[in-house]
Amino acid sequence: MEMASSNSLLSEDQLLCPICLDVFTRPVSTPCGHNFCMSCITSYWDDIPVSQCPVCKEAFERRPDLKVNTFISGLTSQFKSLQVTDAHIRSLDQHQAGCGGAVLCDICTDTQREAVRSCLECLTSYCDIHLEPHGRAGGLKRHTLVEPLSSLEDRICMEHTRLLTLFCRDDKVLLCDVCAGLSHVNHHVVSVPHEHKEMKALLGETEAQVQQMIQERLQKVRDMKVSVEQSKTETKGVIADSVGDLTALVSEIQKSQTELVTVIEEKQKAAEEQADGFIRGMEREITELQKTTMKLRELKQTEDPLCFLQSSPNPAFLPHTMDLSTIHFNGQGEVRHIQKSLSKTVSQLRLLLSKMSTEIQRVSDGTVGSSDALLRCMQQYEVDVVLDPDTAHPLLTISDDRKQVSYGTGSGFCLNQNQNMFTVHLAVLGQRGFWSRRFYFEVFVGEKVEWCLGVATASVERREALAPGPRCGLWVICFLKNRISSFSSSNVPVHFGKVERVGVFVDYDGGQISFYDVQTETLIYSFTDCVFTEELFPYFNPCDNEYGPNFGPMIIVPVGRVE
Structure with missing residues (x-):
């Protein structure tokens, strides 16, 4: 050759x-x-x-x-x-x-003989008989003969009929030397053995990486199975403890109910017995007084002065009687006191049960343990709120930067009252309203003993008292002394304890308004399933001094700043 x-x-x-x-x-x-x-x-x-x-x-x-x-x-x-x-x-x-296979001659027609050579120019494999012209004919002598190959077409460049010996890394294709010199001049071209060696090494590294990933996941599966079994055991214990605690609580409530009924019935029985004693005593006194009345009437009929004076009784003749001012029946008062105390206790218990239900729902929703993350998420919707002096009640004072509102320093009189001004409620709105979006702001209320905070519609009533209800256009929470209630249900507390910094989050499209204690990162209360049809404005009411000194301002503060 x-x-x-x-x-x-x-x-x-x-x-x-x-x-x-x-x-x-x-x-x-x-x-x-x-x-x-x-x-x-x-x-x-x-x-x-x-x-x-x-x-x-x-x-x-x-x-x-x-x-x-x-x-x-x-x-x-x-x-x-x-x-x-x-x-x-x-x-x-x-x-x-x-x-156990062999390359067969492509020329044999009857019984194919085993090929001894393959021609790269002819793309044909030949047995020793049909190969003979390549050793005799002048043109065929210049052909390249190699050991028998199968699938010759896959190894030869179909355009230039040359062996594919190069690989272009840029285009990821096999090349012959002519292809490399014509259309891949500036490309990264390497020999097939070189690329084969590097690719095998790369595949080896990839295989090792895959094996490591498999082992890591197998270990993770083992760890997870162990965790699941531990979780099952812990869950059974938690269920048993929780059911036991709640069962004991129900038993205590039932016991308290029985004791309450017994105490009320005993109080009623004691009051009735006391009243019966008073009634019997007064009935006896009435009998004695009636007898005395009869004697006095007989004496009054005596005409002889001497006999009259001789028979006239002295003042001590009147029977001994009880002081009526000291006699009273207080059975209803004690029952009402018990009822009032019970109502307050039940209200607090319902609040605790509501919080427990909320925690259970958070576990169900997968948000347990994420209050801080949830609050931080809401704080991303922070907006810059400034107060609108044109809406402020005359008794309120707005700071120069329009970030603070306080009660008691205003004149209480305004010559140029306008339709936007509150004249009944001690309120002021934010300058900017919000449509179809989420927004968040924080307010520092400090040691104030009373305040109201939330949002109001643009058409909220400003010159008359607002009647609580879903259509009054006001969604606020009100703090008084040591408890917080919603404006719509002022008699039902939703939170107990003082709050110094309140976060207000509004999801306009979601129909939700939530209030947070920023310091403890806990939810105070949420209005849900609301339907908003107009702009919403931040609403501030610092309230008056009815329940004690309350001159401290409500301050709009940026997220992260501690007053």
């Missing part, structure tokens, strides 16, 4: 790049006569200030414009063809031997 004779005259060392020490890929020649891979010499010159030859160190005034040396490229391609083909053939032979 001619290629074999050519290869015998050309050693591999003559076709190695001095930089990468691999067979040339797109070889170029420098003006000094040395040869390198195009990518190797380009990268070398990119890393040094002066372009010079890596071998003889000859420096060039400017970087040479290098072109692929087609002669050396052809020699390299022939060498790679033989090298790659031999490697592929050996690999294929080993595979076929292991599989």
Whole structure:
């Protein structure tokens, strides 16, 4: 085979790049006569200030414009063809031997004989009989014959009928030497064995990574199964404890109910007995007084003065009687006192039950333990709120920066009253209204003993008293002494204890208004299922001094700032 004779005259060392020490890929020649891979010499010159030859160190005034040396490229391609083909053939032979298969002659028509050679130009495999013309005919002698190959079409460039010996990393395609020199000049082109070696190494690393991921997930599955079993045990214990606590609580409530009924009945019985005693005593006194009345009437009928004076009783003759001012029946008062005390206790108990239901719902919704995160999420919707002096009640004073409102320093009289001003409620609105969005603001109320805070519609009544109800256009909470209630249900407390800093979150489209104790990051109260049809304005009411000194201001503060 001619290629074999050519290869015998050309050693591999003559076709190695001095930089990468691999067979040339797109070889170029420098003006000094040395040869390198195009990518190797380009990268070398990119890393040094002066372009010079890596071998003889000859420096060039400017970087040479290098072109692929087609002669050396052809020699390299022939060498790679033989090298790659031999490697592929050996690999294929080993595979076929292991599989017990053989490449058959493509020319045989009756019984196909085993092929002894494959022609890269003809893309055909031949047995020893049909191969004979390739050793005799002049044109066929120049064809490249290799060990028998299957699927020759997959190994040959269909455009240039040359062996695919190169791989373009940019386009991820196999190339022949002609393809590399024509359409992949500036691409990163490497030999097939080189790419094969690197890809196998990469696959090895990937496989190791995948195996590590598998082991990590297997361990995670084991840990999770253990956690599930622990959770089952803990859950059974929690259920048992919770049911036990609630059962005991129900039993205590039932016991208290029985005791309450017994106490009320005993109080009623004692009151009735006391009243019966008073009634019997007064009935006896009435009888005695009636007897005395009869005697007095008889004496009044005596006409003889001497006899009259002799028979006239002294003042002590009147029977002893009880002081009526000290006699009273207080049975109803005691019962009402018990009822009032019970009502307050039941209200507090209902609030606690409501909080417990809220916590249970939070567990169900998956938000338990995330109050701080929930509040921080709402704080992202912070808006800059300033007060509108034109809406302020005359008894209120607005600070110069319109961030504070207080009671008691205003004149109480305004010559230019307008329709926007509150004249009954001690209120003021924010300057800006909000449509179809979420917004949040915080208010510092400090030690005030009374205040109201929330939002109001643009059409909220300002010159008459507001009647609580879903259509009054006001959604606020009101603090008095030590408890918070909603404006719509002022007799039902929704929170107990003082709050110094309140966060107000409004979800216009979601129909929800929520109030938070910022310091403890807990929910105070929420209006839900609201229907908003107009602009909403922040609403502030510092209230008066009816329940004690209450001159402290309500202050609009930015998120994160502590007063």
